[in-house]
Amino acid sequence: MLHAKTLLEIIEKGRKVRCMEVERHISDIKCMLPDFNKCLVSHIYREGNGAAHKFAQMGYHLDHPTIWRLIPLEEVVTQLLQNAQGIIVFRMKG
DSSP states (O other), X not given: OOOHHHHHHHHHHTOOOSOHHHHHHHHHHHHHGGGSTTOOOOOOOGGGOHHHHHHHHHHHXXXXXXXXXXXXXXXXXXXXXXXXXXXXXXXXXX
């Protein structure tokens, strides 16, 4: 299983990959990035950004890349509010 941090490093450094599934993910991400103004891509653990983690969970189950632009989905609103309030979630060691 490829971790998000590894995927980000592949994109940042322009590395080539042999796995077609990983290459598809990289291609999807690169196609979406120009749609964002002044976009900065960085890694943060899921506990640090619950909204992004929720979007990632939802996106994993989609058949094609999707960008939600205007109104946050109900599933994400709680996470957005917690992130905005600075609620801390600790990472469990495992």
